[in-house]
Amino acid sequence: MKDRAAEVRVFEQYPIVRAVMALAIPTVISQIILVIYNMADTFFIGLAGSDAMITAVTVCMPAFMFLSAVSNLFGVGGASVIARALGAGETDKARHTAAFAFWGCVCVTVTYSIGAWLLRDTFVNLLGGSDPAVHASACRYLIWTVVLGGVATSLNALLGHLVRSEGRSMQAGFGIALGGVLNIALDPLFMFVILPRGNEVVGAAIATSLSNLIAMLYFLVLIFKSRRRSVISLKPTRAALEDRIPADVLATGLPACLMTLCENISYAVLDNLMALSGMVMQAGIGVAKKVNMLAHCMVRGMAQGVLPLIGYNYAAGNYGRMKRAVRISTAISVGLATGCMVICLAFSRSLIGVFIQHASDSQLYGARFLRILCVGGPFSACAYAFISFFQAVGESRKSFVLAILRKGLLDIPMMFLLVKTIPVYGIVWATPIADILCCAAALALAWQFMRALERPSVMDLNMGLAMTK
Numbered sequence: 001m002k003d004r005a006a007e008v009r010v011f012e013q014y015p016i017v018r019a020v021m022a023l024a025i026p027t028v029i030s031q032i033i034l035v036i037y038n039m040a041d042t043f044f045i046g047l048a049g050s051d052a053m054i055t056a057v058t059v060c061m062p063a064f065m066f067l068s069a070v071s072n073l074f075g076v077g078g079a080s081v082i083a084r085a086l087g088a089g090e091t092d093k094a095r096h097t098a099a100f101a102f103w104g105c106v107c108v109t110v111t112y113s114i115g116a117w118l119l120r121d122t123f124v125n126l127l128g129g130s131d132p133a134v135h136a137s138a139c140r141y142l143i144w145t146v147v148l149g150g151v152a153t154s155l156n157a158l159l160g161h162l163v164r165s166e167g168r169s170m171q172a173g174f175g176i177a178l179g180g181v182l183n184i185a186l187d188p189l190f191m192f193v194i195l196p197r198g199n200e201v202v203g204a205a206i207a208t209s210l211s212n213l214i215a216m217l218y219f220l221v222l223i224f225k226s227r228r229r230s231v232i233s234l235k236p237t238r239a240a241l242e243d244r245i246p247a248d249v250l251a252t253g254l255p256a257c258l259m260t261l262c263e264n265i266s267y268a269v270l271d272n273l274m275a276l277s278g279m280v281m282q283a284g285i286g287v288a289k290k291v292n293m294l295a296h297c298m299v300r301g302m303a304q305g306v307l308p309l310i311g312y313n314y315a316a317g318n319y320g321r322m323k324r325a326v327r328i329s330t331a332i333s334v335g336l337a338t339g340c341m342v343i344c345l346a347f348s349r350s351l352i353g354v355f356i357q358h359a360s361d362s363q364l365y366g367a368r369f370l371r372i373l374c375v376g377g378p379f380s381a382c383a384y385a386f387i388s389f390f391q392a393v394g395e396s397r398k399s400f401v402l403a404i405l406r407k408g409l410l411d412i413p414m415m416f417l418l419v420k421t422i423p424v425y426g427i428v429w430a431t432p433i434a435d436i437l438c439c440a441a442a443l444a445l446a447w448q449f450m451r452a453l454e455r456p457s458v459m460d461l462n463m464g465l466a467m468t469k
Contacts, residue, residue: 077253151208
């Protein structure tokens with residue numbers, strides 16, 4: 001168990017800045033690579049010069065990202081419970097939690113993939129792909145990425161969360177990055193070499209599914225090889241359904257799942273409202289969203305990387321170390337998001353031009369939309385950091401409130417409200433406005449929680465009185 005002890009030292013003994021960097025940097029890099037490969041699909045499809053193909057991939061993004069919602073439900077929830085169990089010295093609970101998270105993710109993903117297959121035409125239409133020029137390509141993309149590649153995609157992300165939960169951030173980051181790098185390499189191979197012209201969307205979908213499958217296999221091999229020193233077990237047992245493990249995992253992971261799900265719903269609403277203005281604007285907002293994802297992915301990587309560190313020290317009662325981790329990681333996240341905002345404001349036209357290379361109205365609108373979306377980046381970073389913090393310490397209600405505020409309760413109603421007063425652009429402005437309001441709520445809840453930690457509990461007072469007698 002020497003290696004296991006070395007991993008725990010990251011949680012307990014490393015200087016806090018070093019611990020944050022050791023856990024977060026591999027995760028941030030892997031998330032950046034994920035966004036780059038997501039952009040690579042759009043870049044290579046953009047070479048075909050077809051707004052219809054770009055739109056087909058864009059409208060399927062919510063359906064594909066729902067797989068992330070499933071993996072976050074079991075992955076973020078499982079990682080938090082495992083980290084807190086390790087902090088409390090409950091290794092058996094950590095082991096059973098991993099098994100429950102794995103098989104729960106498999107069951108839900110298979111159910112979703114079957115449903116997407118049976119209702120694919122209706123599903124694509126609801127996502128904004130009713131245009132005949134878009135619909136057929138969108139359906140094929142959905143089949144390859146969600147129906148056939150769904151299990152590999154969700155398990156790839158889930159296993160990354162589980163491996164990271166016991167301090168192995170480097171291995172988790174490598175696995176996630178592996179899928180991204182392979183996707184970037186396989187995209188042009190399937191799109192322009194193996195498949196005939198006109199099948200670029202299908203080629204991108206096959207490359208995505210195959211790369212996620214290989215990454216999933218990497219994680220399975222890693223877990224099998226390290227089974228003697230790791231608490232990550234995939235063996236289904238009755239104990240995985242006991243000791244409140246399912247309730248703890250689902251309650252903690254639900255806000256992360258809902259946040260991703262609400263993001264998907266929000267994107268679908270935005271696409272449908274934008275579709276009313278024409279395919280040109282729909283293609284523009286689709287590319288603008290993907291470029292704007294870079295800031296969010298770095299913030300997400302930072303939050304996911306430090307989640308085990310926060311959860312472990314909270315369970316161990318080391319609140320000072322926990323607070324320092326929160327302050328440092330939040331400051332870094334906001335700083336990264338601010339830098340991305342400045343770049344997007346200064347080079348919006350050039351950034352959109354990377355993906356929509358033909359001079360067109362869709363390129364012009366994409367640049368305008370990007371300048372609006374990026375304004376909310378620093379506020380979103382702060383809100384996301386505290387949502388992840390509440391997930392790490394098991395405060396599911398607070399993270400739930402912030403998650404549905406960030407995407408769903410605020411931005412969707414504002415889309416419908418603002419589009420009437422500011423046609424087209426009002427739809428986009430709803431996102432940064434919602435980010436600002438959610439950030440304010442997150443700061444208020446975090447301040448309240450930290451103040452409560454500083455106050456002695458009734459148990460502490462009773463123990464103090466007993467010692468004085």
